[in-house]
Amino acid sequence: MRELKRYKNELIIGLTLLLLLIAFFYKQVQVSGESSSGKDTATSLQELKEVISLKKIWGDKKITKKVEKLKTILPPSKVQWSRKSKKLTASFKNITPQELNKLMVKIMNLAVEIEKLDVKKSGTSYQVELKCKW
Amino acid sequence: MSSVTHVPPEGTNIMLTPQFYTIKRESIPVKYSYQAKRIAPSLFEGLLEEAEYKYFVSKEEDGWLFIAYDEEKIKTFLEQKGIMPEQISKVYFAEQASEHFTAPVLLGEKEALVNLNGTMTVVPQVALTLDEKTMQVSTELTPKKGVTFEGRGESFISSNEAYTLAAIFMLFAVIYFVEGSRYGGENAAEAAEIQTLLEDYPSLQSSYTRESIATKYKTIDKKERKKRDMIKALSHMIFKGSTLTSLSIGNKKFQAEFACKDANVAKKLKELAKKEKFNTTKVANSNDIKIEGTL
16 A cells, blocks of 8 residues: 555556557547448448439439429420320420520429430521430 | 654654744635635745745635645654655644644643644643643544645656646547547448438348449439530520520530621620530521530
């Protein structure tokens, strides 16, 4: 007991130093875990999130409904519509520049693969032909 | 005082008589001991002999009790009496227990410790009246607070240095533990997030499926984004004097034609197209511009 008291200061330093070393190695283990398996986990998570977000955009199950809405933005007399399953062929005739603008914005915001998009001006109106799939 | 022949292994407490310290009682407006300790040296200025003093403070009813003591001098004295510094548990000052000294305490054969008007004093025993009752020092007199002496020449590091180093080591240890747990936590949180996402999208559990879906959609995404970026770029080429007359987008290329009011408009349009790295050609016998590009 007296010996312990004699070296009390050294003991305090020794114990705290030991604690410091334990803490340091604990951190190193965690960091190396993070840098190997942790990095893999982070990459996997990032990839997974990317796939999910791509799937949400290009594999949207409600896309057919959204495509159908395209038909309603112009008067029916100006629209010729032919949809077979997940393929659409549509033509829009005698549309004004404002209507063309609106139509183009809608088409651009639809997550569909545009196979063909033709715009032709005749006089003051436009004709649009669209072929797309999803 | 004769030499001490036996000191218990667990150590001993010492109560010092007034020869070993100087006291001062002051009513000062401080609340905590550390504040009082800080001003203690200034209170004894000019009162003490040249030496390295340490200070002890204690709160009393009417103010503070300040005690200045020379640790080295006390240690030397105790060593002469056979008590090594490392054998001392706590050191107290008789002044701290002055109210308990209701009768004189005999110190050896010549001196006595007495309470004179609340201050402990060493007087010659001849000054005591013959029939005066004396008392013995007992553990009941032990004050609550005392000081600890450092062992002499045994420890390589002083207490102050030891505590400072220990505090630094502890601080770093805490930092490392916190950082370590943060890294571990992040990893676990990411793994948990993957698990949750896979539960929500069971079809993505196989890495093959994931890769095939990613390849398929990445190709579509890249191609379709290019088409949309191109349409956006062409839309910026419609301005006063420039009208889109035709646009044709296929799977691999596109073609657009703009009617330009005059040569200046045609020039500006060409510049805009060049910026987008599109190919331009002038339509013969007009200001119209044809823009082409690949997808």
